[in-house]
Structures are given as C-alpha cells and as structure tokens.
Amino acid sequence: MTGSAAVGVLVPAAGLGVRLGPGLPKALRELAGEPLLLHAVRGLRAAPSVGPVVVAAPVDEVGAVRALLADLDVLVVAGGAERQDSVRLALAELPAAVGLVLVHDAARCLTPVAVVEAVVAALRAGADAVVPVVPVADTVKQVAGARVVATLDRAVLRAVQTPQGFRRDVLEQAHASGTVARTDDAGLVEALGVAVTTVPGADEAFKITRPLDLLLAEALLAMTGPGKHGGRRAR
Ligand code: CTP
Numbered sequence: 001m002t003g004s005a006a007v008g009v010l011v012p013a014a015g016l017g018v019r020l021g022p023g024l025p026k027a028l029r030e031l032a033g034e035p036l037l038l039h040a041v042r043g044l045r046a047a048p049s050v051g052p053v054v055v056a057a058p059v060d061e062v063g064a065v066r067a068l069l070a071d072l073d074v075l076v077v078a079g080g081a082e083r084q085d086s087v088r089l090a091l092a093e094l095p096a097a098v099g100l101v102l103v104h105d106a107a108r109c110l111t112p113v114a115v116v117e118a119v120v121a122a123l124r125a126g127a128d129a130v131v132p133v134v135p136v137a138d139t140v141k142q143v144a145g146a147r148v149v150a151t152l153d154r155a156v157l158r159a160v161q162t163p164q165g166f167r168r169d170v171l172e173q174a175h176a177s178g179t180v181a182r183t184d185d186a187g188l189v190e191a192l193g194v195a196v197t198t199v200p201g202a203d204e205a206f207k208i209t210r211p212l213d214l215l216l217a218e219a220l221l222a223m224t225g226p227g228k229h230g231g232r233r234a235r
C-alpha cells in the first residue's frame with residue numbers, strides 16, 4: 001500500500017528567525033533576491049514524488065505567503081507558537097489521499113531533490129519513519145553551565161536534517177501523543193517506540209539559522225543558479 005500512497009509535504013515556515021537577527025520572519029528573508037520560502041517550495045515541487053504541500057506561515061503573513069506561492073499549488077495555514085504546533089496545524093489540513101508525509105523545514109531551502117527522493121524511497125520500501133543524516137564534523141561535549149561533563153563519541157553521532165518522512169498514521173499518533181519535541185518530528189515518533197531509519201543527507205540541506213548561513217546559501221546559489229540546487233546529488 002505504501003508503494004503507491006500519495007506523498008504530502010508539511011512545511012513549517014512560521015518561525016521568527018530570531019538567530020538570524022532583526023528583520024522579517026525567516027521564511028520571507030531574501031536569498032538571491034527571493035524569499036527563502038520560495039526557494040524551499042520550488043525545490044520541493046522539483047521532486048517527482050511530491051504531491052500536496054501544506055505550508056505553515058507566520059500568523060501575520062498568511063496572505064503574503066499565499067500570494068508568494070500562488071503559482072506553486074500549495075495550501076497555506078497559519079502556524080503556531082512552537083515548531084511542533086506549526087506541524088500539527090499543517091497536518092490537520094493534509095488531504096485524505098495522502099498516506100506518506102514529509103515534514104520539511106522552510107529554512108533548509110537548498111535541499112537537493114535527491115534527498116527528498118531518498119526519504120520517499122525508504123518509506124516506500126516499508127520504513128515507518130525516515131530521517132536524512134550527515135556525520136558530525138565537530139567534537140560534541142555535554143556541558144553543565146560552563147563545565148564539561150562528558151565527551152560524546154563523534155563516530156556514533158549524526159546531525160539530522162529534513163525532510164523527515166513518516167507513514168501518516170505514525171505521524172498523527174505522534175502528534176496526538178502529548179510528547180514535546182521542539183526541534184524535530186522523529187523525536188516524537190521515537191518516543192512512541194517506533195523505529196526511525198536513516199538515509200544519507202546532504203551538506204546543501206543545511207538549515208539557515210545564523211547570518212553566516214545566509215552568506216553560504218548565497219554563495220551556493222551563485223555557483224549553481226536558482227532552482228538548480230535540485231540537481232545536486234545526495235551523498
Ligand atoms: N517554525 C515554525 N513555527 C514555529 C517555529 C519554527 O514553523 N513556531 C519553523 C521555522 O520557520 C523553520 C523550522 O521550523 O522553517 C526550523 O526552525 P528554526 O530554524 O528554529 O527557525 P526559527 O524558529 O524561525 O528560528 P529561531 O529559532 O532562530 O527564531
């Protein structure tokens with residue numbers, strides 16, 4: 001059944017982008033002359049598997065986001081206070097025919113199509129939940145205040161990207177469970193005891209979080225051209 005199920009995508013885009021510094025909400029900040037969210041949704045639309053798309057927009061910007069994405073066949077809803085709220089609100093609007101759901105941060109606006117397709121392929125192969133991951137470059141330490149408590153073994157750590165993919169019933173159960181996971185959806189699913197599978201992510205799927213990330217994204221786009229990032233390969 002999952003082999004032919006329609007794939008829907010939820011795009012949490014309602015964050016303020018506090019770490020990016022003062023300005024418009026992050027989804028509407030410009031990258032190579034166009035809002036970040038436009039790059040993100042265009043990238044999703046370039047993925048052959050992607051069907052219905054629901055975007056959770058900043059509450060004050062729903063009209064602006066609808067206008068921005070008018071040509072891309074998306075549903076736009078108002079997001080919530082936390083990322084998890086935005087995902088839940090978007091999930092509630094997903095058409096009934098959708099059996100497989102991806103959740104993709106608008107802030108990962110240069111994610112290669114190959115990563116999207118790899119997540120879908122793993123779902124179609126039978127996984128209940130899938131996350132794209134990359135190796136961790138830095139040594140990661142656990143701290144308490146300013147004091148180091150432990151050094152984690154980098155070899156077993158992975159940085160997790162989006163899109164994260166789920167069987168729809170699994171994601172719905174996770175969001176109804178009352179668990180709080182501020183930064184990703186797989187965390188909610190793990191709390192249910194459901195196995196989460198990894199696939200290779202890509203450096204280009206990095207999340208635009210701080211000002212330096214915008215510079216990096218501008219440089220990447222200058223190299224590949226707008227809309228061309230979809231052709232880059234996952235590793
Ligand atoms: N997000 C959302 N609703 C929220 C908070 C975040 O839809 N209430 C979305 C963001 O728009 C982003 C993704 O979740 O696409 C990942 O969040 P993050 O990178 O933390 O973005 P912001 O919350 O906007 O940034 P910051 O934490 O710096 O304010």
Ligand code: MG
Pocket residue numbers: 015
């Ligand atoms: Mg945030």
